[in-house]
Amino acid sequence: MSGLIDRLRTCVGAAHVRSEGDLAAWERDWSGRYQGKALAVVSPGSTQEAAEVVRACAQAGVSVVPQGGNTGMVGGGVPDASGTQVVVSTRRLDRVRAVDTANLTMTVEAGCILQAVQEQAQARGLLFPLSLAAEGSCTIGGNLATNAGGTQVLRYGNARELCLGLEVVTAQGEVWNGLSGLRKDNTGYDLRDLFIGSEGTLGLITAATLKLQPRPGAQLTAWAVLDSVAQAVALLDLARGELGPGLTSFELMSRSSIGLLAAHHPTRHPLPPEGPWSVLVEASGTGGEAALAECLERLFEQAMTRGLVRDVVLASSLAQSQALWQAREALPLAQASAGPALRHDIAVPISAIDGFLQETDAYLARTFEGVQIRCFGHLGDGNLHYNMQAPAGVDAHAYLARHQAAIHDAVWRRVTACGGSIAAEHGIGQKMVDPLHRFKSPVALGLMRAIKQGLDPRGLFNPGRVLGEVSS
C-alpha cells in the first residue's frame, strides 16, 4: 500500500495525505458511536485532484469513503475498521465558483460549509433555505449526498429540491460535469437525483449548482399549546390554507421533550405555558410584517374558535422569535444530556400520524413500563424524531440494550404498516443497513443493486453502506 500512499502524495501534495498520527477527526463520527480505521485521509484541492485520487484508489483496489463535515447521524461517512479504506475529505474544495443573481443560482464546491453558503446568499439579498442543526460544520456535499432535510422542508423541500446540478467523480475516475443552472432539462436520465441521497456509494460529489430564493421581507414565529396530535394536524391543515406558501415551518414537540429543557438546556426567554403538545409555526411573506401578523392572527382566531389551540404566543421581537427556535433546536441536545436513547427518524403520511402515535405510544407504554417517549420533529413534513429513553431510576444503558431490538421492531413495523419511512432524513449509512433490508421491498433493493452494479461494478465507493455489501 505504500505505493498508493506515494501516488496520493504526488496527486495532492504530501501535506494533504494523512496516514499516521491521530486521525480520529476523520475516523470517528461526532457521536462517538462509529469508529473506524483509515489507510489514509486524503484532501484533494481541486476536482482534477479528486479524480486522480479516485483513479489511484481504483487501480490499487482500495475503496474510497467520501467525507464532508463528518456530522452524519448514521455512520455513513467514516471508514470501516479494516484499515484498508481511503477517506477522501472534500474540505479543501471550498470555493464559491459563481453566483448568478438573475438566474437565482450559486455554484459551490462540495466542501463549502452550509452556513457559509447561507451567508453568501444573504449577502446578495437572497436566501438558501436549507437549515439544520449542524449548519455551522456540515458541508454542502454531505448535505446533498445524504439529501438533508431540516426545518424549512415544508416550504422549500429537501436538499434534493434545492439543487439544480452536480459535478461528480465517477467510479471510473471520470468527471461528470452536470453543473446546471436550468429549471428545465429533459436530455436523458436524471443523474443528479441518483447521486443525491446515495450517501457516497455511487460517486464523489465535488461541486453543485444550488437554487436560491428571493428573501421574504417579513418572518414571524408563533408557539401554540395543544391537547392532542389530532389538533396539531388540524391546525396544520388550517395554516396551509391560510398561509399557503407563506407557511415555512411547522414543528411539533411533546411535553416529555420540552420538559427536559429546564434541567438540561434552559432558554433565555420563558416559554409559553406547558401543555401536552406544542407547535412552533413560522410564517414568511413579501407583503410586510403587519400583513403577515394579520394572517397569523386570523389563523389562530379560527383555531381558537374551533377549539384546536389551548394557548398561543406570537413572538413580538426577533429576540423572542430566536428564543422560541432555540428551544426547539435544543431538544436533541437536552435529550442527549438526559441520557442514552433509542432513536427513530421516521416519516408517515400526515393523515396517519395521529393514529400511528396513539397506537405505538400505547403499545410501548404497555410493554415497556415507564419507558420515556421523546417525540419532536417536522410535523409539516410528516417527519418525527421518535425516541425512547429508559424509565427513571434504572440503569439506562442496560435497559436500552435489553429492549433495543423489540422497541425498534415495534416502531419500524408500525411505521411500515402505515406506508411510512424508517429513515426519513438521516439516511441509512451503517446504522440502518439491516433494517433497510428487513423493511424495504425486495424489488426496490434489486433495482438499487442493479444501479450500484451498473455505475460502480467493482464496489469502489463506500462499500457496505446503504446496500450493505461489497460487490467485488
Place this chain on the structure above:
Amino acid sequence: MSGLIDRLRTCVGAAHVRSEGDLAAWERDWSGRYQGKALAVVSPGSTQEAAEVVRACAQAGVSVVPQGGNTGMVGGGVPDASGTQVVVSTRRLDRVRAVDTANLTMTVEAGCILQAVQEQAQARGLLFPLSLAAEGSCTIGGNLATNAGGTQVLRYGNARELCLGLEVVTAQGEVWNGLSGLRKDNTGYDLRDLFIGSEGTLGLITAATLKLQPRPGAQLTAWAVLDSVAQAVALLDLARGELGPGLTSFELMSRSSIGLLAAHHPTRHPLPPEGPWSVLVEASGTGGEAALAECLERLFEQAMTRGLVRDVVLASSLAQSQALWQAREALPLAQASAGPALRHDIAVPISAIDGFLQETDAYLARTFEGVQIRCFGHLGDGNLHYNMQAPAGVDAHAYLARHQAAIHDAVWRRVTACGGSIAAEHGIGQKMVDPLHRFKSPVALGLMRAIKQGLDPRGLFNPGRVLGEVSS
C-alpha cells in the same frame, strides 16, 4: 408471434389486444411526423395484467413501447416501423385509487387524463398544478415518463416535483410499489426520479402518488408590452421580489409570434397594444383579490418608473384573464397554421437569455435572409420555444429542408455554449436522439448507458429511444 398474441389475449382479454385493422391511433403521433407499425396494441386493465404483458413480451423477445395519451412532441411513444414491437397502452388504467386531503396527496393510475386529475383535486378544494396544452388528452403516466413542464413550473416545478411516488413494472416483469405519500424518505437510491423523465425506456409506469397544493384564493393576470428581452428579464427579477411564491407564471411572446394570431387564431377580446415583446404575468395568493391587485399594481408602478414596461393591462375579469391566456396558448396553433417550422425546445440560464437571443437572432437574420423567428415560452423557467419559419413567398418545405441542418446546428451550438439544454421540456424520443449524442457529454451518456444496462439489460423497453440503441 401468434403464440405471443394468444398469450396476450389470455392476459388481458381478447377485446384489449388489437393486432389487425387500423391501428393508426397508436402507431402515428398526433403531428403525423412519426408513423410506425405495431405487432399489437395491448391495453391491460390492472397493474397485474400489465406485469403479465411485460413478462410475456420479455419471454418472446419482443420489445415494449409504453404509450399514454400519444400527445408527445418527439415521437417517443409510437412504435418503430419494424412491425415487431408491442404498444402497451395505459388508457384502461384510469382509476383514482385514493385522495388524502390531510396529506395533500392523490394516488392515480397512469392512464388518468391530466384534466381529470386537475378536476379531482379541484372538487376537493385543492390544486394539482401541472398545466399544459394537451391536458385534455395526455395521461399522467405520460406526463411523468416525460417529466412534462407547462405554464406553472415557475411556482410549482415540473412533473417531477409534483410526484411523491410511483408504481412501475420493471424489465424483469416485477412490480415495484414505490407509491409513497411521504415528503421525506431517505431509504436508498431515488428510484422515482430515475423513472420520471426516462421516456418509457427503463420501465412501465402504472400508477403515481401526486402532490396536491392548497388552492390559492385569488388569481390575477396581467399583460405587459416591452421593448426588449433585457427588460423582460429585469421585470421578472422585480416580480420575483415583489410577489415571491405568488408569481405563478411569466410567459414571453415575440411580436412575430403574436402577429400570427390575427390571421390564424383571432381572440375574442382585443389584445393590448402591440410592441416588440409581450409578457403574460400570473399572480396568485391567499390574501384575497384586493391585496393581490395591490401587489401587482405596485409591481408595475415600479416597472414603469424604471422604464421597463411600455404598457400594461391588468385583466379586470375572469373572462378577460382567460382571453389573455387563450392568446398565449394559441401561439403554437397559429404557428402551425402559418406553415411548417423548425422547432427548438430550449432552456438557458435566465441571465443568458438576452445575450443568447441577440446573438442567435442576428446570426440567423444575417445567414438566412428573411427567415421568420417565432419565439415564445416560459421565461420564468428559462425555457423558450424558438422556432423558425420560411421567408414569405418561398416554398416553405423546400426552404426548411435545405437549411434544416444548418439552422438546428446554429441554435443548438449556441444553447450548449451558454450552458443550456437542447430538450427542455419535450424530451428526446426519436427526434432528438442524434442531437443528444452530439451535445451531451460522453461521461453523462456513459452513465446513462450503464443505468439502462443495469435495469433493462435485454433492451426490452422502448429500444432506440433516448439512448438510440438496442442493447440486446
